[in-house]
Amino acid sequence: MQTEVPAEDVRAQLLEFVTSLVSTELGPDEDYFAxxxxxxxxxxxxxxxxxxxxGLTVDVADLDLDNFRTVNRLTGFVLAKTAG
Structure with missing residues (x-):
């Protein structure tokens, strides 16, 4: 059974990682793909x-760009995948 991680912790970890990937500061709603x-x-x-x-599996059906477009969308995706 997975431990539920608070949304703000998920968002902070994702924002830190994405920022390290792009080497620039981003807001949680900035579309880094666009x-x-x-x-x-x-x-x-x-x-x-x-x-x-x-600790989740991203299935082929999950690979919709909209799930990964911004940190806030990615946070929602992670929370949805770990909730069930």
Missing amino acids: QGLISSLVALELVTFVEHRF
């Missing part, structure tokens, strides 16, 4: 980080 800050290779790093850090 800004061209994340390539497909870096996107794979993000998926791998989410899986390992939060």
Whole structure:
């Protein structure tokens, strides 16, 4: 059974990781894909980080860009995956 992580902790960890990937400060609602800050290779790093850090599996059906577009959307995705 997974331990529920508070949303603000998930958001903070994701924001820290994404910021380290793009080497610039980002807000939680900034679309780093639209800004061209994340390539497909870096996107794979993000998926791998989410899986390992939060103990979940990102299924093929989950690979919708909208789940990963911003830190807030990614936070919602992680919380939804770990809730069930």
